Amino acid sequence: MSYGQGEPPWDPWKPGSQQPQWGNQSTSDTPDWAALADASASRNKRRRLLLIVGGAVATVAVGTAVAIAVVSANSGSDGKPTNSLPGSADLPGGSTSAAEPSFDPTSAPPPLDPLEFISSAKKDKAALSPDTLFPGSQVTLNERVYTKHARSSTTDCASAVRGTLPKALTANGCTRVMRVTYTTKGGVAVTVGVAVFDTADDATKARKATDDKSILTSLPGSGIDPFCRTSVCRTTRNSVGRYAYFTLGGFSGGKDVTTKDTKVFTAGDDLAEYTFRQIHRRGESQASAAASK
Structure with a gap:
């Protein structure tokens, strides 16, 4: 018999433990180290x-x-980057209400009305005279200089006025008339008159009772010759509070005033406005003094 006849073939792809046993090999329990390594x-x-x-x-x-x-860490709820820290209310222990002190609501008292003080003799207690109402020796109005001359004050209201004005004043309780005369360039002279009443209603009634024939009597003196006694002059009339005020403007030389004499009209308007402001300022000073008490 030839060599190897009858013996099973050797398979190179199988581990040693799975290879057929040759007839002369031992069948003892010795480990197959090659198989274990594989x-x-x-x-x-x-x-x-x-x-x-x-x-x-x-x-x-x-x-x-x-x-x-x-x-997630870099996105806000709206999908836009979050570049700021959360508010104090979102932080642990944060509270917006605790950071803002609370105060009881307060309000300043309303300012006192100057007109209230110059509308009644009961409240209008400040000193009153031609020099307190028209202080100084001159006044500049709208860049025009007016020089003060004669002044007077009388409780006989009818003696300081003419035409229909005496009746308008006395019928409504006039207590006093003060007059001051101013001059300016061009020989223009203007007398300002202020009639005083107890109440604003009396002054308003007196003004409404006037007409174009209600004329203030001019006040010459202190270097001013009589004017507007026989010549044509320009007049104004108005009232504020318990005061009615008037102007009479013309030329100190006795010349008649015409519509072309704009200087006379301008002077009368300037001094009428100035008189209004001085009366109102009187109310302001008394209102301020009362508020500071």
Whole structure:
């Protein structure tokens, strides 16, 4: 019989433990070290492969988680970047109400009305004279200089006026008439008259009772010759509070006033406005003094 006849063939792809046993080999329990080495190498290869695949999956998962965390931390509820810290109410222990002190509501008293003080003799107690109402030796109005001359004060109201004005004043309780005369360039002279009453109603009634024939008597003196006694002159009349005030303007030389004599009209308007402001200022000073008490 030839060599090897009847023996099973050797398979190179199988481990030693699975190879057929030759007839002269021992069947004892001695370990097959080659087979064990092959099995160990196979397990290690499979373990390395699983670690590589698992590591790649884990890296992708961690990267996704980090990306989601970054986007969530830098996004507001509206999808826009949040560049400011949360308000104090959103912080632990924060409170907006505790940071703002509260005070009881207060309000300043309304200012006193100057007109109230010059509308009644009961409240209009400040000193009153031609010099207190028209102080100084001259006044500049709208860049025009007016020089003060004669002044007078009388409780006989009818003696200081002419025409229909005496009746208008006395019928409504006039208590006093003060007059002051001013001059300006061009020989223009203007007498200002202020009639005093107890109440604003009396002064208003007296003014409404006047007409174009209600004329203030001019006041010459202190270097001013008589004027507007026989010549044509320009007059104005008005009232504020318990005061009615009038002007009579013309030329100190006795010349008649015409519509072309704008200087006379301007002087009368300037001094009428000045008189109004002085009376109102009287009310302001008394209102201020009362408010400071």
